[in-house]
Amino acid sequence: MTEFDTDRGSLNAGLAIAGLLAGSVLLLAAGRAPANGHRNGRAAALPPRRSSRKRPTVVAARRLNRAAGVLAASVLADSSVEHYRGSFKNKAMYTPLIVSASTLATSLHGTADARPAAHWFRDATYLTAAVSGLIGTGFHIYNVGKKVGGFSWQNFFYGAPIGAPMAILLSGLLGFCSERVRESRKGTRPEIFQLPAGRTMAAVIGAGLLGTSGEAGLLHFRGAFHNPFMLLPVTLPPLGAALLGRAALAGPGQQHRATRWWMRVLAAMGFAGVGLHAYGVSRNMGGWRNWSQNILNGPPLPAPPSFAGLALAGLAALELMEDHPDA
């Protein structure tokens, strides 16, 4: 039974965590780059097409890339650990690693890129991520259903997590949206499929928050909410989703200050969650000294930052709406 195959060395787990850390650091560093400046490296090597000095759509697009990257990093680390734990029994289990790694790289590129034009390669990667998220969800649903007991609590708790591939779907969607925002022409309303971009994204991110909260809820229910902090990801994000929903429906010219603050709270919760999960790992037999087993047994370290990814995306959407009241 793969759930119990925990006695091998956990190089992959370590690599995944290192990957998550490195990814987050890179993203945050990239995010800190001036919104109007070209950085050295790949982005700078491409010929500039148009000036993008402080163009709000580009700022928003870069922020969205960063958010997509945080999500992708979380998926990369999480699926590495979990699929390693599942001994990569099925070759398809490598897919999320490859897809999320390329999404992460793409988002780094998008975060650094200050030009107001979509990039076909980024579009392609983001779309691939979204599609693989959908297919992965299908796979996971199939896996849960085929176990004895079918769609039962036991299999939802311990079978392939239904919600997990949604994170890469969301990452892909955010990236795809960022490209649409980025390429919108100056003076026009940024749009996604002819819908106002800011509001559409607020709705999508709100739904993403609800879904992610649902997954945290399922797994924290499995852990019997034995620690009161486990209630946070099932209470704060739905409120955030409601606030984003309200922002999506509100007319132009609103400030949404509370919503923005709430997104910051959620981002903080997402990163702090890693610390709480690290504490959770320590409560298993042997604590951190027995890290190679307990990282696999304990609460997943890379999972909580997906809330941060969504919250950062929410912030980007809200700020876009502020700059483009009709967006």
Place this chain on the structure above:
Amino acid sequence: MSDNPQHTPRARRGRAPDVFRPGGWVPMREYGEDETVDFAIVGTGAGGGTLACKLAEYGFSVVAFDAGPYFRPLEDFASDESEQTKLYWTDDRIVDGANPLQLGSNNSGKAVGGSTVHFAMVSLRFRPEWFKSRSLLGYGADWPLDWREMWNYYREVEQALKIAGPVNYPWGPPRPRYPYRAHPLNAAARVLAKGCEALGIGWTETPLATLSAPRGLAHPCVYRGFCVAGCSTNAKQSALVTWIPRALAAGAEIRDLAMVGRVEVDAAGRATGVHFHRDGTWHFQRARHVVVAGYAIETPRLLLNSTNGQFPDGLANSSGLVGENLMAQSNQAVWGLMDQEIRSYKGPPSLAITEHWNYEDKGKDFFGGYSYMSQGPLPQLWANTQMAARGLWGARLMSDMQNYNHVAGLKIVGEMLPQENNRVTLADEVDQFGLRIPRVTYSWCDNDKRLIAHALKFMTQALEEADARDIWTQEDDTCHLNGTARMGSDPARSVVNADCRSWDIPNLWICDGSVFPTVGGANPSLTIQAIACRTADRIRDLAGRGELDQPARRRYAAQTAQ
């Protein structure tokens, strides 16, 4: 000084081992032998440990004795089946009858925490009708307890042990949600599930007294399957890591390596305390009340060994029923080979269960019920089983052991009927303390045999449906001991009343598996603990009303006069 807990008592000088911290201690209140404590409790297992905790929390002064050592699971428990036999009660006993019981590993523990230190953690509620099996189902004897009241006490125990169970339990009246979620099923459990689904009966994850999430300083289960050899992570919620630490914190004293040899009764027919052997000599502890909780063999043995002029047949024995109606539970199994790897030892041994035949009465040619569970024997036990049940030895045994990782099995916990001839009496031989040893006489009745035959046939079918091959049956095994001091509502036909108080001696109580009038087809420890919680509440209430010293018989007389 030696820190071997089997040779030197650990709970002394105002402190007891802290089972959660290697080398740690917790403060322990101590009572002088001349100090008359409210309760002297003999045995610290499911019954005695629970009662000690509850009574201490209600403010009574309590000293609880155990003949066994005070183990520190984090340090003292090895991943070695042979080493862990130190948990069993293996003092001399004589067994006879048509189906002599095999005593020791599978039915009695000797340690602070009692048999729960190496029990398999299956934590089931009784089927409500079993509390009235004579009037409602036509066999056995009625309990003087109401299932609805028990339902509340079950809940208390499930909370206290953070039982990990299914979100919805398929059988019986609704019960509150288990405090912790069920554990993941191992492959052996999935074999059970597959068989049940093919035969169209219900199954579920077994409610287990082992943590599926952290709890305080106790770690969640690591699924290494050493449970019946003692759990070295403290995931198992034995009395040793649950009730006993609470009892200490509430001011109870635990005396380890303290064998009680005799309950003293004065001329007025009241218990005055207990004689116990510790540190090489006999001592006497005064007490206002004595509770015997040594399990279904040692409890009657102690009562029978405590004779005096006034009670020549043993204490609390005016009914003549002390020692009688001993009930084991049938524990037969069906084993088979699966093509895929099973590695049934991974995880607690019984992760999946069906109670179908506990709750379904149609299609039975016997009284009573049985549950059956998936199994996870450790290698040594498995080799023993192959040898004892199939006579395998030498090359055959070696080659069969090669299949160990592919074996799946189903095992019942079956109801055996109470019979007065199944009993504990005293042999003439004496043990290391000079105390007469118990003679345990056991024979199956026809009903027991019919139940076993039904179960073996049904489980064979279930294994076949799950695609097992080379199926064979293990026909002679028993587990769990109960009866021998049954509770009832008539002093002529029972030893204690519903409050576990003896009819004959007002301040002598019996609170363990001995008091069961019937056993049902469910493992007993949850019920033992629930009864102990109820007894503690009754004692508190009686004390509150100033009735604690009123004999049980007077209340019975008042009731029957009405």
